[in-house]
Amino acid sequence: MVKFGQNITNIQTTMNGKDYFCNRRTIRNYTEEKIDRRFLGELLEAASHAPTTGNMQLYSVVITQDDAGKQRLSPAHFGQPSVMSAAAVLTFCADFNRFVKWCELRKARPGFNNLQAWLWAVEDTIIFAQQFVTLAEMNGLGTCYLGTTTYNADRISELLGLPDLVVPVITVTVGSPSSQGAKSDRLPIEAIVHDEQYKDYNESGIARIYAEKEALQDSRKYVEENGKENLAQVFTDVRYPKADNEHFSKVYSDLIRAKGFSF
Amino acid sequence: MVKFGQNITNIQTTMNGKDYFCNRRTIRNYTEEKIDRRFLGELLEAASHAPTTGNMQLYSVVITQDDAGKQRLSPAHFGQPSVMSAAAVLTFCADFNRFVKWCELRKARPGFNNLQAWLWAVEDTIIFAQQFVTLAEMNGLGTCYLGTTTYNADRISELLGLPDLVVPVITVTVGSPSSQGAKSDRLPIEAIVHDEQYKDYNESGIARIYAEKEALQDSRKYVEENGKENLAQVFTDVRYPKADNEHFSKVYSDLIRAKGFSF
Numbered sequence: 001m002v003k004f005g006q007n008i009t010n011i012q013t014t015m016n017g018k019d020y021f022c023n024r025r026t027i028r029n030y031t032e033e034k035i036d037r038r039f040l041g042e043l044l045e046a047a048s049h050a051p052t053t054g055n056m057q058l059y060s061v062v063i064t065q066d067d068a069g070k071q072r073l074s075p076a077h078f079g080q081p082s083v084m085s086a087a088a089v090l091t092f093c094a095d096f097n098r099f100v101k102w103c104e105l106r107k108a109r110p111g112f113n114n115l116q117a118w119l120w121a122v123e124d125t126i127i128f129a130q131q132f133v134t135l136a137e138m139n140g141l142g143t144c145y146l147g148t149t150t151y152n153a154d155r156i157s158e159l160l161g162l163p164d165l166v167v168p169v170i171t172v173t174v175g176s177p178s179s180q181g182a183k184s185d186r187l188p189i190e191a192i193v194h195d196e197q198y199k200d201y202n203e204s205g206i207a208r209i210y211a212e213k214e215a216l217q218d219s220r221k222y223v224e225e226n227g228k229e230n231l232a233q234v235f236t237d238v239r240y241p242k243a244d245n246e247h248f249s250k251v252y253s254d255l256i257r258a259k260g261f262s263f
Numbered sequence: 264m265v266k267f268g269q270n271i272t273n274i275q276t277t278m279n280g281k282d283y284f285c286n287r288r289t290i291r292n293y294t295e296e297k298i299d300r301r302f303l304g305e306l307l308e309a310a311s312h313a314p315t316t317g318n319m320q321l322y323s324v325v326i327t328q329d330d331a332g333k334q335r336l337s338p339a340h341f342g343q344p345s346v347m348s349a350a351a352v353l354t355f356c357a358d359f360n361r362f363v364k365w366c367e368l369r370k371a372r373p374g375f376n377n378l379q380a381w382l383w384a385v386e387d388t389i390i391f392a393q394q395f396v397t398l399a400e401m402n403g404l405g406t407c408y409l410g411t412t413t414y415n416a417d418r419i420s421e422l423l424g425l426p427d428l429v430v431p432v433i434t435v436t437v438g439s440p441s442s443q444g445a446k447s448d449r450l451p452i453e454a455i456v457h458d459e460q461y462k463d464y465n466e467s468g469i470a471r472i473y474a475e476k477e478a479l480q481d482s483r484k485y486v487e488e489n490g491k492e493n494l495a496q497v498f499t500d501v502r503y504p505k506a507d508n509e510h511f512s513k514v515y516s517d518l519i520r521a522k523g524f525s526f
Contacts, residue, residue: 015302016401021309021394037458039278045452046284050393051408054502055447062457069459093461098454099498102469106495111505115512119385119413123433126389130313131284134397138279145314150382161460170386184318189308191361194325195300196332197424198356206365232369235362239317242374249378253526263516 020138025183027142028082030175035087035141037065040174043135050131058121059128060095062160063088072159076152077171082144086173091149091156092129094121096165096260115263118167118256125169133172142177145170151248154255164260185213283401288446290405291345293438298350298404300328303437306398313394321384322391323358325423326351335422339415340434345407349436354412354419355392357384359428359523378526381430381519388432396435405440408433414511417518427523448476 044061052058064070065088074083083089096112103110133143149156149171156168191209201209213219219231226238236242307324315321327333328351337346346352359375366373396406412419412434419431454472464472476482482494489501499505
């Protein structure tokens with residue numbers, strides 16, 4: 001690691017971690033090898049040193065290693081094979097239950113049933129999850145995020161026995177990689193970085209930013225397989241159709257309210 | 264790095280990255296040294312390989328390096344000194360503007376003005392920000408998250424010229440550390456990890472979990488300085504009072520709606 005006080009301008013030639021970070025890949029299939037529970041605990045412990053709002057640590061993680069538990073979770077994730085294949089399924093939850101219980105036992109009056117507080121918890125949860133993912137990957141494990149966590153969060157909440165003020169936010173499957181996985185394409189970095197002011201995109205700018213992605217063999221395959229005119233339509237009509245997004249927004253919004261956050 | 268295919272059970276004795284991850288600390292004060300813009304770009308480029316929902320990369324970052332820009336942002340962050348002291352202030356935004364513009368130009372009909380889509384963007388944004396923070400810290404830079412971003416997000420949005428469908432989520436100040444900073448305490452890991460089912464906390468469990476935190480010299484100082492009975496009351500009455508949380512929830516909620524997300 002570059003040491004404290006080292007001149008910043010020198011660092012660019014030896015960027016620490018670049019190899020891992022630029023070449024990381026999501027792993028959806030795992031071998032049958034188990035993960036030592038203590039090792040999982042050590043990774044989570046190390047990850048818990050990631051930044052958190054006001055040092056409140058507004059998260060919990062539920063580890064599912066039992067086959068029966070994975071079997072129950074699987075439909076909530078639409079049967080994505082990485083759930084059953086994983087050595088462990090980690091459901092990261094925004095958690096104000098622990099903190100509020102502490103406040104109440106100390107006769108402190110919590111005011112956290114609102115959008116801001118819920119967002120702190122979501123931020124804390126994702127930062128913690130991402131730090132775990134980085135650590136797991138750096139230690140040779142394969143991981144995959146399941147965004148479906150916010151779709152059927154009501155079912156997941158029931159299965160894991162989540163109390164009030166605890167809401168599932170993101171799931172990570174983890175195991176020993178059964179293949180190296182493919183590296184995902186990314187937009188050119190200029191497309192997402194703005195200096196001093198947000199520079200909005202015009203038509204030719206958008207065309208330039210998405211050109212490489214649209215030209216990928218995989219992209220062309222998705223377009224053809226789904227009988228669409230272009231890749232954008234695969235996203236809007238097949239992967240993330242408006243009706244689905246609205247349905248699952250309602251389910252999640254109802255759950256958040258049922259758990260005690262009102263917004 | 265532990266190599267692909269290495270036996271997982273062997274890894275626990277040589278956990279990669281543990282030293283950095285367990286000992287990281289937030290840095291709020293920086294030297295006057297600038298950060299090379301290309302180096303910042305390289306760090307962001309490496310961070311952009313972090314996982315993202317459906318590979319949509321629903322984020323943008325606005326870099327503020329000009330003193331005038333930092334001066335304008337400072338009040339939105341309640342004058343926290345790390346803004347003016349930082350070599351760069353990075354405002355990470357949930358961004359559906361770029362993706363929706365692409366969809367519309369391709370005659371694809373986006374259905375992303377809802378809670379689910381907004382959450383994907385928030386998740387993408389925070390994962391990207393956290394990956395940047397890790398990379399920056401591993402390269403000897405100091406960083407500090409500013410949660411105030413969601414408080415005065417309306418003002419920040421105006422200052423940075425954010426269009427519809429772009430909402431500030433989190434800010435990171437970054438620079439060369441002027442001191443080593445203090446390591447923050449964390450709850451015992453058992454307090455946040457649940458096996459198979461969420462185990463709710465009883466009174467003695469809460470007391471045990473928070474005992475170390477309550478006993479810290481800093482905690483006792485905060486309690487005394489603020490004339491409170493205990494640390495929990497410092498959180499509820501001084502740091503995060505209900506009225507403030509509700510006020511800023513309304514401001515942020517109004518902004519999200521004004522930007523085109525309805526929930």
